Amino acid sequence: MENTLLRLENISVRFDGEPILNNIDLDIKDKEFVTLLGPSGCGKTTTLRIIGGFVTPDSGSVYFNGKLMNDVPAYRRPVNTIFQKYALFPHLNVYENIAFGLRIKKRSEKEIRDIVNEMLSLVNLKGFNKRSVSSLSGGQQQRVAIARALAVSPKLLLLDEPLGALDLKLRKDMQVELKNIQQRMGITFIYVTHDQEEALSMSDTVVVMDNGNIQQIGTPLDIYNEPKNAFVADFIGESNILDGIMREDYCVSFAGHTFKCLDKGFGINEPVDVVVRPEDLDVVPKEQGMLVGEVTSVTFKGVHFEIIVDIRGFKWMIQTTDYYPVGSTIGLILTPDDIHIMKKSEYSGKFGDYSSYSDELDELSENTEAEE
Amino acid sequence: MNNTKRTWFQKYAASPYLVWCVIFVIAPLAFVVYYSLTDKNGNFGLANYSRMFNGETIRVFLISLAFAFVSTVICLIIAYPLAYFITKAKKKHQNMLLMLFMLPMWMNFVLRTYALSFLLEDTGLINSLFKAVGIGQVKLIYTSGAVILGMVYNFLPYMLLPIYTVMSKIDKNLIEASEDLGCNRIMTISKILLPLSIPGIVSGITMVFVPSVSTFYISQQLGPTDFMLIGDLIENEIKSTAGVYNYGSAISFVLMVLIFICIAVMNRFSDESVEGGILV
Structure with a gap:
């Protein structure tokens, strides 16, 4: 692939015998915004720490611009990290924190002053030079951390x-700001998060991880519209996931009906998982x-209502702007x-059925009634 | 709960400590000051203080401060890297390592010093060893070096513990952030670890310097025959005439003031860089 900046090849890591990453392969292009997305414990932070040089993989290789980096210590890697808890140096003020990496690189005092001031204005913290980092709010500390990492370009x-x-x-x-900074400075970002909305709105490429494996790599649109398996479908947004049988190309049976679809290439009568997004379902009169x-629960979410509908024992989630009371019978078209x-x-x-979800809501609404 | 009005309990809960403070801290201090300002008949005057201005006594003061200074510096040089290596060890091994160095502290101070003199004797274990390997007998005991060794040996744990405590609380992310920004191991220690562990160093120095400067047993057991530190001087003075504490109190009070000045100067240095965690 052209312009590959970073390549992870067959990376595996175990901690105390527990597998953390299993044969991870990942290519990251120059100037790309890549997000590693997954629940906690999926291995995303470990992957990041391997790239940063803080964790040595048990096997596999890390290439940077085609050069093997495995044995290069963290302080020699052309990579910088913004840590989860900022990790600002408490004994240094804002200016000295941002200047830290530049001083290590032995840049001239004038150069340092220029770069630090440029960084401060980039993160909207002009005039904060002399402030102690402990006097800053969380958001401001975050900005200093960003400025400190970017200062060493x-x-x-x-x-x-x-x-x-x-x-x-x-x-x-900050999401908007980070994205702006990334585009303006033309730096490759690898971003770890468990927040799927954050991942979808910021990234060029999303890498969905679970259990030490990469589940899917794709653009946010691909990941959302064409999830590869039930985990991805469930983790990214809300999904109704049903058991289905692929009758033939472009024809699938589930929920007691046979539907036309756009998918092909499965075996005749192959069992499959069918995903229907709650916002794609249209509500019509039952005829x-x-x-x-039958509607079993309704929750007001601001922009829409979230309705749980029991269809032949399977609880579907539907998002609609119209209100349907609990107990009413409605029709759906796909x-x-x-x-x-x-x-x-x-x-x-394992995923995609909202029966437990609606039970939870029932309990909640009972409690509120009891309180009243 | 009402925060503005304090309950009866809240008001008086601290009173036992106040009583303690008066009986065991303020009253003795007042006595020391009183005795130092009176002669044995109870007449007020500064005679005790002016008596100290002689070459011999000033020399004892200076030697005491110098010995305490040297042993504190040696303790620091030993304890700082040691604390660093202990924090680098695996979590489950850290307590054991620390315990190894703390264990001597649980043994009686007199016994420890006595054992040390036994080791250093002309016919002691170390000299027997030296003779066996052909180095020959070396004068170890009753030297200034033995006094320093005794101080370092006895007070090292007091240096190690506060440094270790502060160092182990330093966020590991800061170390990683420093490496991330281009610092190798040595630079990370000098630019991050050292400045952030100053509070521990300051407490350690205080906790070693104060007992070192006023010790008397170590110098008597291990020092040369005519060797004297302030502690010995005070002891001699108090013991020499039963019931007369005046001159001893004056020396004591001057020593206290000197220690106070030393600590104040040191805290000034550390205040500039890091807040909190400082003794006195």
Whole structure:
């Protein structure tokens, strides 16, 4: 592949005998914004630490610009990290924190001053030079950490859940800012997060990980629209995942019906997982519905209502802007475009049914009633 | 709960400590000051203090400060790298390693010093060893070196513990951040670890310097025959005439002031870089 900046080849790691990463292969292109996405314990942070040089893999190779990096210590790698808890040096002020890497590189005092000031204005912290880092808010500390890492102009920036400790509003602002900085400076970002929304909105490429394996690599759109297995479908957004049988190309049976779909290349009568996103389902009067069911719970989410519908024992989640009361019977229609077929995997049957979800909501609403 | 009004308990819970403080801290201090300002008949005057201004006594003061300084520096030189290596060890081994160095502290101080003099004797274990390998007998005991060794041996744990405690609490991410920004091991120690462990160093220095400067048993057991530190001087003075504490109190008080000045100067140095965690 052209412009490959970083290549991980067959990386495996174990801690105390527990496998953390299994044969990870990953290519990252120059100037790309790549997100490693997965639940905690999936190996995403370990992957980042291997690239940073803080963890030595048991086997496999790390190439940077085609050069093997395995034995290069962290301090010699052209890579910088923004740590989860910022890791600002408490004995240095804002200016000295940002200047730290430049001083190590023995840059002239004037150069350092220029770069630090440029970085401070980049992260909107002009005039904070002399402030002690402990006097800053979480968001400001985060900005100093970004400025400190960018000051040494790395080719590759590693970000370990950098916005995890910030509140929602600030997180959204910082997402936009980080993306802007990445595009303006033309640096490759590898971003670790467990927040799927963050991953989808910021990345060029999303790498979904679970259990030490890469589940899927793709653009945010691919990952959302064409999840490879039940884990990805469930982790990225909400999904109804049903057991289905692929009758033939472009034809699938599930929920007691046979539907037209856009997928092909499966065996005749092959068991498959069928994904239907809650926002793709259209609600119609029950006479017109392809599927008919009873509403078992309704939750107001602001932009839409989240409705759980019981159809032949399977609880579907539907997102709609119209209100349907609990107990009412509604019809649903599906177009071929709304149906996504996946091969069966180890994750089949583990995700995508909202029965436990609705029970939880029932309990919650009972409690609120009791309180009233 | 109402925060502005304190309950009866909250008001008086601290009183036992206040009583303690008065009986065991303030009153003795007042006595020391009182005795130092009076002669044996109870007449006020500065005679005790002016009596100290003679070559011999000033020399004892200077030697005591010098010995305490040297042993504190040696303790620091030994304890700092040691603390660093202990924090680098695996978590489960750290407590054991620390215990190894703390264990002597549980043994009686007199016994430890006595054992040391036994080792250093002309016919002691070390000299027997020297003779056996052909080095010949070396004068070890009753030397200044033996006094320093005794101080270092006895007070090393007091240096190690505070440094280790502060160092082990330093966020590992800071070390990684420093490496990430281009520092090798040595630079990381000098630029991050050392400045951040200053509070531990300061407490360690205080905790070694103070007992070193006022010790008397070590110098009597291990030092040359006519050797004297301030502690010995005070002891002699108090013991020489039963019931007369005046001159001894004056020396004691001057020593206290000297220690106070030393610590104040040191804290000034550390205040500039890091806040908190400082003794006195």
